[in-house]
Amino acid sequence: MASTDSIVSWLAVGAFSFLALHISLEKIQAVFRRRNLPPGPPRRLLRDNRADVPVSHFWKTFASWHKRYGPVVSFYLGQTLVIGEDSSLKPSDYVKFDNTIIEVLGTAEAAHDLLDKRGEFYSGRPRQIVGHEILSGGMRGIGMSYGPRYRRWKSFMQAGLNNTAVLKYRPLQSLECSLLIRDLLNSKAPLEYKAHIRRFVVSVIFCVGYGRRVKDLSDPVVVKNMEIGEYFIKVHVPGKFLVESWPSLLYLPRFLQWFRWEPERHRKLDTELYMSLMNDVKRQIAENTAQPSMAVHSLAKQEEFGLSDEEIAYALSAPWAGGVGTTVAAIEVFLLAMILFPAVQKKAQAEIDAVGRTPGFEDYEVLPYVQALIKEVTRWRCIAPTGVPHSTSQDDVYQGMFIPKGATVYANIYAMTTDPEQFPDGDEFRPERFLDNPQLRNYSIPFGFGRRLCPGQHVALQTLFISIVRILWAFEILPGVDDKGEVVIPSPDSFTSGLVVGPTPFPCRFEPRHSTTVEIVHNEAEGAEI
Numbered sequence: 248m249a250s251t252d253s254i255v256s257w258l259a260v261g262a263f264s265f266l267a268l269h270i271s272l273e274k275i276q277a278v279f280r281r282r283n284l285p286p287g288p289p290r291r292l293l294r295d296n297r298a299d300v301p302v303s304h305f306w307k308t309f310a311s312w313h314k315r316y317g318p319v320v321s322f323y324l325g326q327t328l329v330i331g332e333d334s335s336l337k338p339s340d341y342v343k344f345d346n347t348i349i350e351v352l353g354t355a356e357a358a359h360d361l362l363d364k365r366g367e368f369y370s371g372r373p374r375q376i377v378g379h380e381i382l383s384g385g386m387r388g389i390g391m392s393y394g395p396r397y398r399r400w401k402s403f404m405q406a407g408l409n410n411t412a413v414l415k416y417r418p419l420q421s422l423e424c425s426l427l428i429r430d431l432l433n434s435k436a437p438l439e440y441k442a443h444i445r446r447f448v449v450s451v452i453f454c455v456g457y458g459r460r461v462k463d464l465s466d467p468v469v470v471k472n473m474e475i476g477e478y479f480i481k482v483h484v485p486g487k488f489l490v491e492s493w494p495s496l497l498y499l500p501r502f503l504q505w506f507r508w509e510p511e512r513h514r515k516l517d518t519e520l521y522m523s524l525m526n527d528v529k530r531q532i533a534e535n536t537a538q539p540s541m542a543v544h545s546l547a548k549q550e551e552f553g554l555s556d557e558e559i560a561y562a563l564s565a566p567w568a569g570g571v572g573t574t575v576a577a578i579e580v581f582l583l584a585m586i587l588f589p590a591v592q593k594k595a596q597a598e599i600d601a602v603g604r605t606p607g608f609e610d611y612e613v614l615p616y617v618q619a620l621i622k623e624v625t626r627w628r629c630i631a632p633t634g635v636p637h638s639t640s641q642d643d644v645y646q647g648m649f650i651p652k653g654a655t656v657y658a659n660i661y662a663m664t665t666d667p668e669q670f671p672d673g674d675e676f677r678p679e680r681f682l683d684n685p686q687l688r689n690y691s692i693p694f695g696f697g698r699r700l701c702p703g704q705h706v707a708l709q710t711l712f713i714s715i716v717r718i719l720w721a722f723e724i725l726p727g728v729d730d731k732g733e734v735v736i737p738s739p740d741s742f743t744s745g746l747v748v749g750p751t752p753f754p755c756r757f758e759p760r761h762s763t764t765v766e767i768v769h770n771e772a773e774g775a776e777i
């Protein structure tokens with residue numbers, strides 16, 4: 248009996264030693280591998296690189312690191328994302344420090360090599376406990392880690408937003424655009440155009456999601472969605488919630504998890520809104536009055552997608568979350584560029600005038616300069632300068648550099664779209680660069696990479712095309728005046744900061760180009776009224 252005991256003890260000691268050796272070997276290996284991390288700003292003793300990363304416009308700092316250290320740089324930061332959504336936040340406001348490694352990819356080549364070609368393990372998202380798991384019940388695709396649930400969500404998005412599916416949204420986009428042009432024509436105040444552009448985009452996005460047009464921004468559904476968006480941004484402020492730094496707080500009894508209380512209240516309201524919007528469409532389908540939309544399509548194929556009612560309701564909110572701020576910002580970049588580069592404006596207008604009537608989607612093929620101009624809008628001042636960060640699900644080695652599992656990976660879209668080798672004189676707004684270079688035919692850098700590539704890019708490009716072509720057809724886009732009546736030439740570099748950025752407000756004037764414009768615009772708007 249004694250000898251059996253000692254055998255068991257020896258076995259236990261053996262197993263323990265083996266485990267300890269194994270763990271420490273892994274640790275030692277990890278330390279050695281980490282020595283091969285991509286280069287980056289030196290890490291201070293026992294501290295991360297937080298102080299090296301400015302709170303706003305940090306992609307410009309990343310770009311300066313690329314010049315110094317190369318196309319892939321790495322640095323240390325807490326687990327919490329630093330995305331500068333709240334520009335009042337100072338580095339000292341962050342509470343987190345746990346050595347998360349951030350990789351930044353500064354060339355399109357590195358991004359294609361890793362995010363596209365090795366997408367199988369570069370397609371996760373950094374963990375967001377409050378914003379994704381608690382507030383969204385894990386149901387917003389943009390925050391999902393890469394796995395079966397994400398793939399189901401993505402097939403759903405692609406089915407409603409692929410390049411053929413989006414063709415059915417064109418008639419509504421065109422009608423909405425007629426109203427936009429009428430509203431711009433009637434604008435009185437120098438900044439009024441901003442609200443008209445937003446209403447137009449919101450209505451298009453609601454048509455895509457639910458087949459429902461929006462007459463004005465005071466529509467309660469719009470107001471509620473805006474509130475949801477504002478709260479979503481609020482909970483993603485780095486360092487706001489201790490649980491992001493100390494996930495073990497999730498082991499507390501649920502009623503003691505104070506950080507859940509407010510987001511869970513919001514989640515209940517969000518779910519109610521999303522479900523009611525989806526149920527409206529169900530009713531319209533039953534009454535045979537539903538317009539083409541992602542909702543109609545998805546409800547018809549619910550089983551095929553394998554999504555519950557609640558999952559569909561949340562998925563249908565994705566176009567709003569991903570599509571409104573981005574598209575509005577891109578149209579405003581277009582206006583800014585037209586004010587600052589009037590020769591480009593004239594050249595595009597000459598091409599459009601050759602159509603001989605109000606231009607529409609059917610003229611796309613005969614407007615190559617306008618097509619190039621739209622690409623240049625998305626390049627000249629990209630509106631998602633760091634995209635949405637990815638994360639890795641396994642260790643990797645790239646050109647001798649070690650990229651560990653769990654690293655957060657930013658594609659520095661700003662650095663890529665201003666890369667002087669690919670885009671000489673990047674500050675010049677020059678659509679010709681896309682006409683002259685066949686290699687840029689499939690240019691899609693501003694929409695991200697790999698398996699997380701923006702699913703809304705086709706609908707965004709359609710919205711940009713119809714609005715840009717009609718604005719150029721109807722108006723001379725001119726700088727506006729300030730309160731004293733003096734002309735304001737806007738700065739090409741004054742932009743907001745955040746995950747999505749846009750020009751800071753600048754006054755803009757819309758002068759009808761032809762004597763007939765006013766009448767045509769009013770007639771077309773009359774036929775497009777809701």
Ligand code: HEM
Pocket residue numbers: 388389390408455565566567569570571573574577625630631634635636637693694695696697698699700701702703704706707
């Ligand atoms: C000019 C307009 C737009 C730009 C520049 C843009 C850009 C981007 C970028 C850079 C990403 C991150 C991709 C990545 O992780 O690599 C993204 C993701 C996303 N976008 Fe867009 N976007 C635009 C418009 C839209 C529109 C109109 C919609 C919806 C109709 C949309 C829906 C989404 C969604 C749902 C995601 C998350 C995808 C995922 O996590 O897999 N976007 N977008």
